[in-house]
Amino acid sequence: MAAIARGATKELRTGRGLSPRARVRVVFSVFVLLALALTGRLFVLQVQQHADLSRKAEAAHLWTDTIPATRGAIYDINGGLLAGNTTADDLYVDMGKLGSVSERRRLADLLAPPLNANPDDLYITLSKVMSGTLRLKGNLTDDQSVRMRELANGWPLQLQTHAKRAYPNGVLLSHVLGYADLDNVGAYGLEGYYEKQLGGTPGSSTAEHDAMGNIIPLGQQRVAPPADGNDLTLSIDMNVQYMVERALDDGMKSTGAGAGQVVIMDPHTGAIIAMASRPTFDPNTYYNQPDVSAFINPVVNMVYEPGSTFKTLVWSAGLDEGKITADTTISEPHCAIKYGYTICNTSTAHYNESPATGLAVSDNIMAMSIAERLGKDDFYKYLQNFGIGQLTNIDLPGEGQGLVNQPSDAGWGPLNLDTNAFGQGISITPLQLLTAVTAVANGGHLMQPYVVQRITDKQGRVVSETQPKVVRDVLNSATTDVMREIMVGVVEHGTGVLAKTKGYRIAAKTGTAQVPRPGGGYEGSATIGSVIGFAPADDPRFVMIVKLDRPQSSQWGENTAVPIFANIAHQLFVYYKVQPTDYQP
Amino acid sequence: MAVRSLRGQIRPLEDAPLRPLEQARARREHLPYYLDLHPAVRFLLAVALVCAVSLLYLMQTSRVASENYRLQAAESRHTDLMRENQHIQLDIANLRSLSRIDDIARHKLGMVPVGNGYLYVQVDTSVVASATPPATQASGSPPGVVVGNNPLAAKS
Numbered sequence: 001m002a003a004i005a006r007g008a009t010k011e012l013r014t015g016r017g018l019s020p021r022a023r024v025r026v027v028f029s030v031f032v033l034l035a036l037a038l039t040g041r042l043f044v045l046q047v048q049q050h051a052d053l054s055r056k057a058e059a060a061h062l063w064t065d066t067i068p069a070t071r072g073a074i075y076d077i078n079g080g081l082l083a084g085n086t087t088a089d090d091l092y093v094d095m096g097k098l099g100s101v102s103e104r105r106r107l108a109d110l111l112a113p114p115l116n117a118n119p120d121d122l123y124i125t126l127s128k129v130m131s132g133t134l135r136l137k138g139n140l141t142d143d144q145s146v147r148m149r150e151l152a153n154g155w156p157l158q159l160q161t162h163a164k165r166a167y168p169n170g171v172l173l174s175h176v177l178g179y180a181d182l183d184n185v186g187a188y189g190l191e192g193y194y195e196k197q198l199g200g201t202p203g204s205s206t207a208e209h210d211a212m213g214n215i216i217p218l219g220q221q222r223v224a225p226p227a228d229g230n231d232l233t234l235s236i237d238m239n240v241q242y243m244v245e246r247a248l249d250d251g252m253k254s255t256g257a258g259a260g261q262v263v264i265m266d267p268h269t270g271a272i273i274a275m276a277s278r279p280t281f282d283p284n285t286y287y288n289q290p291d292v293s294a295f296i297n298p299v300v301n302m303v304y305e306p307g308s309t310f311k312t313l314v315w316s317a318g319l320d321e322g323k324i325t326a327d328t329t330i331s332e333p334h335c336a337i338k339y340g341y342t343i344c345n346t347s348t349a350h351y352n353e354s355p356a357t358g359l360a361v362s363d364n365i366m367a368m369s370i371a372e373r374l375g376k377d378d379f380y381k382y383l384q385n386f387g388i389g390q391l392t393n394i395d396l397p398g399e400g401q402g403l404v405n406q407p408s409d410a411g412w413g414p415l416n417l418d419t420n421a422f423g424q425g426i427s428i429t430p431l432q433l434l435t436a437v438t439a440v441a442n443g444g445h446l447m448q449p450y451v452v453q454r455i456t457d458k459q460g461r462v463v464s465e466t467q468p469k470v471v472r473d474v475l476n477s478a479t480t481d482v483m484r485e486i487m488v489g490v491v492e493h494g495t496g497v498l499a500k501t502k503g504y505r506i507a508a509k510t511g512t513a514q515v516p517r518p519g520g521g522y523e524g525s526a527t528i529g530s531v532i533g534f535a536p537a538d539d540p541r542f543v544m545i546v547k548l549d550r551p552q553s554s555q556w557g558e559n560t561a562v563p564i565f566a567n568i569a570h571q572l573f574v575y576y577k578v579q580p581t582d583y584q585p
Numbered sequence: 586m587a588v589r590s591l592r593g594q595i596r597p598l599e600d601a602p603l604r605p606l607e608q609a610r611a612r613r614e615h616l617p618y619y620l621d622l623h624p625a626v627r628f629l630l631a632v633a634l635v636c637a638v639s640l641l642y643l644m645q646t647s648r649v650a651s652e653n654y655r656l657q658a659a660e661s662r663h664t665d666l667m668r669e670n671q672h673i674q675l676d677i678a679n680l681r682s683l684s685r686i687d688d689i690a691r692h693k694l695g696m697v698p699v700g701n702g703y704l705y706v707q708v709d710t711s712v713v714a715s716a717t718p719p720a721t722q723a724s725g726s727p728p729g730v731v732v733g734n735n736p737l738a739a740k741s
Contacts, residue, residue, distance in 0.1 A: 070667075073674075081678035085671045168678035217653035218646060242683040503705065570703075580705055 062208050062220060068163060069200030070458070071184055072229030074177065074191075076238040077453060081168055083177055083191070083283075088139040088164040091115075091148055094156035095129045107155055111136070114147040138182070139164065165191075167283045173241050175297035176234075176275050176396065176451060179283035188295040190232060190451065191283075193397045197455055197463075200229035230463055233454040235271035240264060243571045244274040248546075251564035252278055256552030257529075261299045261430055262568065267438045267540045269468035270447030272394070275299055301398045303427035304547070307513025307557070308362045309532045310423030312437055314370050315359055315486060317382035320479040323373040324355050326486070332365035339415045343368065356486045359509065360494025364422040371421035376407045379417060385474045386436035387446055388428055394449045402428040423513060433532060434545045436474075440483050441507070441534040441543050444475035483507075488537045495558040496531060499566040503580025504573060507540075508533025508565065510558040515550070526550050529557030531565045541576050544568065 018026070045053060074083035098104055108123035115122070115137055125136065140148060140159075151157055165180035178189020186195040203226030208219030215221060244262045252260050264274040281294045289295070296302065318324040329352040335344035343364060358366035371379050383389065389404035404426045405412040419425040431449060439446045448469040455463040475483075487507030490496045495510040511530045514522035530547040534540040544565060551560040572578070603611065613619055622630070679685070690696040 080681065081674060084675050084678065086675050087668055087671075166675050168675055169682050170684065172682075172684070214654065214657060217650045239683065242687075246687075574699075574703060 061210075061216075062206070064204050064206040067203035067205055067224075067226045068184075069202050069226035070228040071163070071165065071180065071200065072198040072231045072458075074198075074232045074234065076234055076236050076241075078237065078239070079233075080238045082173060082234070082236075082238065083180075084166050084168065086164050086166045087161050089145040089148070089159040089161050090138045091136045091140055091144075092158040092160060093126065093134045093136050094158060095126075095134050096131045097156035098126070101127070110151065110155075114144050115140075133158070165283075169238070170284065171280045171282050172238070172245060173236060173275070174280050174283050175277045175295075175299070176236065177283055178295065178397075179286040182287075189297065189396065190234075193395060194232060194452070194455075198229040198232065201227040203227070228458045231456050231458070232452050233456065234451055235266070235269075235273065235453040235466075236275070236451065237273050239575065240572065241274040241276065243575070244568055245276045245278075247564050247567045247571070248276050248278055251546075251560070251567070252548065254553065254563075255529075255548060255560040257548040257550060257560065259298065259549040260564075261547045262544065262564070263299050263430060263434050264542050264544045264568070264572075265434055265438055265447075265449060267441040267447070267534060267543045270435070270438065270449045271453065271466075271468070272449055272451050273542060275451070296398070297396060299430050300394060300396045301400050301429070303400045303402045303429055304528055305426065305513045305516060306423040306428055306433050307511035307528065307530065308364075308367075308423055309433060309437075309509050309511030309530050309545075309557075310426070311359060311362065311367050311421070311511075312440060312483070312487065312509045312532065313382065313386050313388070314367050314374075314379075314421050315355055316440055316475055316479060316483050317374055317379065318355070318370040319482050320382070320475050321374055321378055324370055326355065326482050329354055330358065330366055330369055332363065332369060336365050336368065338368065338418045339413070341415060343418065356489045359486050360489050362495050362510065367421040368418040371417050376414075376417050379420070380404070380406055382474070383420075385446070385472060386439065387432060387471065388426070388436060390432075392429075392431055392435050392449050394431060395452050399431075400429045402426070402432055404428075423511060430530075430545050430547050434543060437532050437534070437545075438543050439474045440480055440487070441540040443477045443480050444473050446471040446474050484537050487533065491533070495556075496533070496562055496565075498558065498562040499531070499533070499569065501566065501570060501573075504535060504569075504578070505537040505581065506533060506535040506569060507537040508562075510556075510562060512555060512557045525555060527555040527557075529555070529560040531557055531561040533565065535569050535573075536578060536581070538581075541578055542569075542572055 071085055073081060073085070076082055093107075098107065104126045105123055108119050108126055111117070112119035112122050117137075122136075126134070137144075145159060148157055148159055152159065163184050165184060167174070167177065167179075174189075176189050178187055178191035178193075180186050180191050180198075184199075186192045186198055191198065203224045205215075205221070205223045207215040207221040207223075210216055244264065248260050248262050251257070260278045262274065262276045263272065265272055275297075277298050279294060281289045286295070315324075319326075324330075331352055335342050337343075353363065353366065355366070355370075357363075374382070383404055389402045391399050391401055393399075404420070405416055416425055435446065435449055448471050450466050452466060454465050457463055484507050487509060488505050490510070491499050491506045491508050496506075496508040499506050499508055508531055511528075511532070513528045513530070515526040515528060516522055528547060528549055529551050530545065532543075532545040534543040546561040546565045546568075548557070548560050548564075554560050573580075614621070
């Protein structure tokens with residue numbers, strides 16, 4: 001073949017024409033060479049690069065798409081939507097198609113007004129990236145999306161739609177709801193606690209696609225459909241929640257308190273009707289919250305020293321054990337010296353004082369006396385039965401357990417019994433105390449609190465329904481009958497008098513606790529004002545706790561928390577159509 | 586009588602022995618309904634049959650493809666409608682938002698909270714009970730006339 005080529009070249013050089021046979025040979029040789037080259041190339045492609053190329057080819061037309069599951073909605077007890085789903089667009093710019101500096105400047109000027117952005121800042125952002133795709137803004141509003149779609153006709157703008165969680169009531173119930181993040185995954189509150197129920201399971205579709213991205217009908221296709229998330233129906237009543245949050249806002253404004261919480265529970269079931277905390281956040285824009293501690297629900301997650309509201313449990317234990325009766329009289333000095341420490345009442349000495357009067361004036365010395373009559377074993381046994389220092393097992397994340405030193409603990413001393421009797425030296429959550437006092441309101445049954453009443457699937461079928469659960473019986477009904485009258489006395493002629501309401505018997509106990517220092521001891525004038533109670537006293541419709549942190553207008557709970565309690569109670573009487581008794585206009 | 590061998594050669598039947606396939610063919614050709622067609626006709630018929638089957642297959646494929654695109658369009662529309670439904674639900678929830686209603690009541694309609702200004706009125710329940718019209722209507726009475734001790738009903 002080489003000889004033929006040489007001969008042909010020679011013939012060309014000499015200018016003589018090639019014979020037909022030689023020409024055929026030349027052409028044949030060229031084809032053979034081409035065939036060899038093609039064979040070599042085919043070998044490289046088909047054999048050497050087979051695995052890599054076949055993978056690339058497959059990836060070009062056969063791929064798997066994730067089919068997202070629709071996140072379950074959250075409703076209140078009346079079916080009002082608290083958390084739903086919507087979509088939002090993210091704005092991207094194809095920087096490779098964006099040309100000169102002047103073009104970037106013009107685009108920045110064009111985008112700034114609809115995006116509510118500074119044109120210079122936008123220009124700087126657009127100038128930093130020269131290639132690839134730049135995510136310029138996420139979660140556009142509907143108006144912004146419409147405007148961006150218009151602009152996308154002449155500019156290299158792209159919009160990508162994604163699912164987004166929406167909370168139509170803004171800050172309402174935010175600590176209970178939590179939020180779903182940008183990936184639509186729940187965090188904090190119910191969104192986090194019930195993530196498996198709400199989130200569902202995404203599906204997938206593996207299929208061959210045409211050049212337009214459409215699935216080829218007769219091609220390979222495997223589809224695993226998504227399982228949508230379940231819906232939650234809460235025991236919370238949105239109307240009551242709104243009343244409570246408004247009353248709390250007004251109360252905090254008038255008292256100058258730095259923080260506050262209100263919880264309302266149905267004493268017969270343990271269902272939470274309202275749960276409010278301040279400061280709060282808007283779950284729609286949770287990412288604007290600089291301090292993540294704002295997402296923590298203080299009612300469930302944070303502990304405090306309850307102060308005199310705790311006496312409700314001590315009086316109940318004393319009555320239930322028969323250590324005191326409604327007719328018992330106790331004489332106590334203004335101050336008592338216990339184990340070298342002087343403990344005083346806020347008021348003067350009391351002589352021949354009944355338990356009712358003692359609770360009405362919030363007598364610390366009587367509290368110690370009752371605790372000592374009970375003895376450490378019975379005292380702490382009752383606290384344990386009331387669930388103090390234990391989880392309530394409410395269906396909310398990160399519940400605090402609180403801390404109660406038991407006599408068997410190394411840190412416990414006899415003084416603890418006395419200080420614990422008026423709510424010092426122990427730490428509990430507001431929810432724990434509310435749950436414990438619920439037992440006083442309902443005849444002695446400790447109920448398990450809950451927030452989610454029902455879980456349903458997307459077809460409306462009930463997946464699970466929460467049934468009221470009695471954790472244990474704590475008090476005799478005779479004890480609760482006496483306690484009810486004693487607590488009514490607190491409102492009628494004691495520290496809770498600001499809650500007194502014409503026509504209604506309200507049972508309550510106020511509390512003013514000092515704020516412990518992290519290193520030990522208590523802060524000077526800072527207090528936590530609180531009140532806990534139930535109404536109507538004879539057939540309670542609700543149990544409520546109001547707690548204000550560091551009120552400024554007064555350090556006493558009876559002046560700060562009680563008016564909020566009364567305000568909410570009045571509204572609830574109307575809302576629940578509770579008829580007044582012995583009403584005289 | 587002659588038979589056609591497997592190679593298409595015609596030979597007399599008496600040139601036996603025949604091979605099994607040739608015997609089968611011979612038997613077939615003796616059948617009364619045997620259709621003796623020219624090979625060219627057979628070929629054309631076979632081509633026509635293949636064409637018909639291919640056409641049928643193509644039509645079915647085309648139909649499946651077109652239905653699939655319709656299905657995809659319907660699924661896309663379904664997704665859009667679900668999304669729209671979610672938007673509408675949220676719009677309803679936004680419009681029902683208590684803070685919005687409160688704001689309108691206070692600032693647009695000039696309403697004020699009732700506060701503690703409730704007045705409960707004692708009502709004589711026996712009067713209310715007697716004023717309640719009975720549920721039954723007497724036979725023979727004209728429509729709208731209720732028999733009972735309700736004075737308003739008696740006047741009508």
